[in-house]
Amino acid sequence: MHIVQIFENRKTSTTPLIDLVIDFSLFLQNASYPTPLMTTSSATSRRVENIGDVVEHGIAGTSQLEDVVDGDTIEEPQSGMEFNSFEELMNYYKQYAKKCGFGVMTRRTKKGDDETVRYVTLGCARGGKARNRTLNVARPRPTGKTECKAKINALKVDGKFRLTTIHNIHNHGLSPKKSRFFRCNREVSDSVKRVLDINDEAGIRMNKSFGSLVVGAGGFENLPFLEKDCRNYIDKARHLRLGKGGAGALQEYFCRMQCKNPGFFALMDLDDEGRLKNVFWADPRSREVYQYFGDVVTFDTTYLTNRYGMPFAPFVGVNHHGQSILLGAGLISSEDTETFVWLFQTWLKCMGGITPKAIITDQDRAMKNAIVVVFPESRHRLCLWHILKKVPEKLSSYASYKSGMKNALLKCVYDSQSVEEFEKSWDQLITTYNLHENAWLKSLYTEREHWVPVFLKDCFWAGMSTTQRSESMNAFFDGYVHAKTNLKEFVD
Template sequence: MNMPRREVLVFASIGEIISRKGSQMDQGGFCKKGLFVIKKVSEILTARIRREGKCVVEQRLVLVVLLLLWLTNGWVIEKMEENHNHTLVYPGQIFRLGSHQQISDEVKAIVGNLQWSGLGPTQISDVIVKIFNGQQNVGVSEAKLKSFIKRNERHMGMEDYQSVLTYFDSIRVKDLGFIYSINLAKNGMLRGFFWVDSRVWSSYQVFGDVVVFDTTYKRNRYRWPFGPFKGVNNHRQSIIVGCGLVANETKESFEWFFRAWLNAMGNKAQDAIITDECTSIIPTMTSVFPNAVHRFCSWDVAKHAQEHLGPIWYRNHDFKMDWSQCIYRTWTEEQFLIRWEAMMVKYNLKGNSWSSDKFAQREHWVPCYLRKQFFEGMSSTQRSEGLNSYFQGYFKGTMTLYKFVK
């Protein structure tokens, strides 16, 4: 009796079955053979033993094969359903299927080049879609492309970060007074770093009575604020007494930054510091520099006054004169309080939230409250702006952290 030959396909994993199934698709991505129903070999073996009405010889042959396979507990195809149980995908939308989404080496190379040029994820995605004349020709969906761009950005950032650390270590070999500190997030990502060399440290010991700090300069590919500490030497020249970069302008970032600087300077705090009106900086002053006099940049206060009091500032000429008299031509605290109250009543500013906040912070920006402290003749961060203009000739918005530091 000739028995029909029965072929049993064995697979080590489901992934292998799916791979074999994928090979049965046409160029348009449509199934030719239908949908496989997959079961574990051990389950099929149990089911075969319980079946009746089969040829004994065939059953024995199958049982022998399945028994051998059951020992490794692999996978077999028990049956195949010819009819589709789902709506077929249109040919132009096949790239949205997870099994068909592959980022080509060409796309990866273009993404890398665009990231080095300083473009963001959305800009890069738009450029690639235009280059390939449509999302369907890119090979992946917009969401998956942006996800890859962000992953690649993190990878490039880690390489950049390692390059900075290697550079710092090489400097420390040559300059034993070189000090640097890094701030890492819980996930291991870099959040900021600070550095000073021996020359900067020596300058601060002599000219560190008053320092100016601001983070308005952000010319690097990550848009990280650059925070230099600046002072004035005996020739009235601006000097840098420490600098660093932070990933964002939050209270936690500034607190770490200021503590790193204070530690590098041997815990010798300055007598006075001038900063912008940054809401994240104000609360850190008390905790990190409790004995230092904190002054707001006068130019910054005037700019914000024009923004928040615009209608009165520009339409009423008398208000500017009263403001100037109250702020800059008042010599005692008592006189300031009387003039401020009169100005609030005259221009109906009693309920103005910005005016109330400024009054509560008057010790940080009104000159009559700061006359007892030596400020090297400075009342603003204007010297920082001059240094920023100097930096602008050397730094570009596409620079990596490594090139920026170097």
């Protein structure tokens, strides 16, 4: 079996960079950017300007606005206002929010039998409860949520969206001068994306490309996006860009293999622009051995990330000789829940819909969510090695780490013979070393049924408690694949 090397080197152009620079001034003359909102009267100007002031008690209201934008009047939302479409409603509220100085998000939607929106709630982006978005107490991530109640409700009546409930009081200060930085107001247009793609392929640095856009637009304030948005787009584009001939060569290879053996399975997932997003393949041998040795599968994406940022994702099992066997492999553009759901569903289809009895992965949250969706009946185990590898990082700051804490933790994990014994040992560990406030240990205890050996004794694991089988399979691939291997070179 050939190992498909799906990595493409970008050709270096010998054309002088001066010939490749885009005339941004001409380009931006034709680009459309939102024009600054102009007030209709000096009195309205004063009212709008005062909105951004932080109220003494942290409460801000949005007074009535009547601002002209491209000849249209923007006024404060009122019950009974009607809009011809959901897009028109969204555009209106975003323009209103931008002038007032708050972000917008869709809180709730309800669709009818025809799958069109019948009811929608739009609200302030700072609505909702503040939640800790990371378990790392040493480096907490700030949150902007303040449980703000500002919102509008709209119901579709006779083909039009009518505002039914209005609440314009915010519990935080408003910032009209910072509105353009809010996520809902930042957008990289298709024309700008094309320019960024061309310059990236030509080797022009992002700071130079963005600087040209700024000059052409007449200043930062006239761009509806930030340099960060441009960098995020290019990072994503590189994930999907296989280079000239790469995707075609891959497809030709798959077709050739399927002609030789109808049992060869391959599926390519393309984005809306026809660029490769994800790919999965498995040869007939892998599909056949899964019928006999598919009880336990390990899945890992840490092995190799190529120059396009596409992690290599092999499915690995073990046969009756204790040897690692490859059960299919994929390349994915991102490690989110949606991508893993696609990959797992594709693999399950390839294997005739037979789900594994058990699956071992690392602690990736997106993987766990996808497994719940695709393999609800499979027993999920977290790699014990990956968990215990973090012990020094998470606990070495305690004075008692080397004097007994580490050994007590390992003894609790490995030597407990029953669930009751583990619970008793864990409580003793937490109490003895005063670890009640350790967020990492709290998260581990919550998921103890997925990684502590004593909770997993009732399931067959083929002698595996880690993703080491995937790691050993990675050593095999080292002889064929590296991060700069060219897909087209391999296929040819």
